[in-house]
Amino acid sequence: MVHEERSMTLARTPLFEEIQAQNARFTDFAGWEMPVQFTGLKQEHEAVRTQVGLFDISHMGKFTFKGKQVLEYLQTLVPSNLKRLQPGQAQYTVLLNAQGGIIDDLIIYYQGEEKTGEQHGVIIVNAATRSRDKAWFLANLEDAPVDLRDVSRDRVLLALQGPQAAVTLQPYLEADLSGLLAFEHITTPLMGEPAFISRTGYTGEDGFEIMVSPEVGKQLWRSFLESGVTPCGLGARNTLRLEAALALYGQDLDNTTSPIEAGLSWLVHLDEKGTFMGREVIETQKSKGISRKLVGITMEGRHIARHGYPVLYEGEKVGEITSGTKSPTLGTAIALAYVSKPLAKVGQTLEVEIRGKAHPATVVKKPFYRSPQGAPKS
Template sequence: MANQEQIIQSLARTPLYQLGVELKARLTSFGGWEMPVQFSGISREHEAVRNTAGMFDISHMGKFTLQGKNLISQLQPLVPSDLSRLQPNQAQYTLLLNPQAGIIDDIIVYYQGEDTTGTQRALIIVNAATTNKDKAWLLQHLNQDEVQFQDISPDKVLIAVQGPNAIKYLQTLVQGDLQTVKAFGHLQATVLGKPAFIARTGYTGEDGFEVMVDPDVGVELWRKLHNVGVIPAGLGARDTLRLEAAMALYGQDIDDTTTPLEAGLGWLVHLDTKGNFIGREVLAQQKATGVQRRLIGLQTQGRNIARHGYQVLSAGKIVGEVTSGTLSPTLGYPIALAYVPTQLATIGQQLEVEIRGKAYPSVVVKRPFYRSKNRVTN
């Protein structure tokens, strides 16, 4: 018991932590943080995001600002995506790769444009558990004489307002037209009379926004959204939502031993339009010869849930492992992601998953498992 108390006391807390306590949220340890896993129940929170609107405290995520006269060209060798295509107020979901093309982290680069002096500015959002690793990697590879790097992670609150009615609830508190913001677009705006960064991004498969503000503004924004009916949601619903949308979770579905081509993230690899970048040789080879394994979507028979770490079987032999799995609240049946040999990754392929010592029939299905009709596109 003493050890458990010591662990809890050592966990970081976001500026919105006390709001979770007030709402009697169930808390859990996640990536070194004490975070709400649920407020009113995972199913209710999940349903709110799919049908109306929910909000998440994602202040634990890493937040870096960068500026410099050659910022984009400095970042280009660090990611497989062509950042030179970004226009001001556009963003790119991409990856930091090691020399073996393993994924150090999945990140979003928000390009804010260039001022009259030629200085380019960007915001990078990274995963909470990898913030220090990512920071060290970026500082190691960027020319710090040319790029000013600032870690603003502790200084800002980040709230994700997600769901088909997210814009309706948020717009009343924002000075600036959110309807003009396209998917992966962003803008500097005013929230409750204070400066804010707002992006049309999220991790739920629904339309929505992520709002970055000072901590005191974040607390007031959370309260006002709650008062008008936006449902507070925790990590439990965030996980079921992102899994239905087949969005990878770093540390489970992708890590520094998986490459983008193995993970089904080949659309982020722009070999034809950009020059050299870390991991390029490995990816070029994999594209030419094919990968040995792939991340697949699985649907398991009945209501038997294939959890992280469960073994995938073919003809009674172990061929892979489940990375994420849940009972889909929207679809009503179990879904999972798993790595298997490429020859078994065809849609319709019959496999089995070992659950509590018994093999259950499963079939490879198309990803994403669920596609919202409410999402905006460019």
């Protein structure tokens, strides 16, 4: 009874009943009732690393945009140069506030320009920040001729991830996926309807994200599972992304962290852009340096560093764990943490306080794991 009452307050994706039929364990994630695991975290994690796994990520925020010179207006809200984008290309970037803090991390997909001169594309944002992001876009683009539409509830979004993702998806499409590079996307028929397909993911492996209507999404989910694809939950999604040192908004990133502190300097194109939100703060951090930095650390022994645990040096707190787990692939405990800049060098020895006791840790190079197959070229 308690479960039923809780479920009534949570949003469900169009695939909820399909997933429920697989006896998945559910959890509350950003107000959505989402599968945390199906057969088990380790099995699902291993399937993505070695074969192919399927995630329902329909809870993610999905916007379409259209308008004349729309990329120029979006330029003012992110530190990346969107003018680099050619039709069919995408940019991972961050929305910044005036203090240079990260409002959200997102991907902007540019689909091209119509004969009318209107540019159009897709923006995918985090589920927990969808409403805030939408309000931010509308407030800061209110004087711009931009038509921004929230299609989050109208579309299913699937992530097909792993070294066998391309050969698994190819039979459903007329388009040749071998020519689709990382962070490129196409719109192509799939099961009789147009499908938006991008070579992107959140696992450190090759893979695709597929946006379709709910009906096609259900058919595709069933078909993939019938062909032997492993359904995966948020548990495996988290361990996979952490091994690849991919940040999670709300833990590793928030509106008090800048892209420079978060190790995302490669998203900041100061020499290619004019004014954008938070530029002065970012320029100062670039020229004068930062006081803290997001680093990767490994733990000795069996101790696992978790979100919020203090990081110590010579008995003094010098930082805090943002994400941590035991890596299924590596068999060791890994974590991300913000630490004082002088202590952020690879090889630096630190300690993490766990239940009142200090345990040895070492700063290591990110990512913790890199796919032996390699990602598709971009």
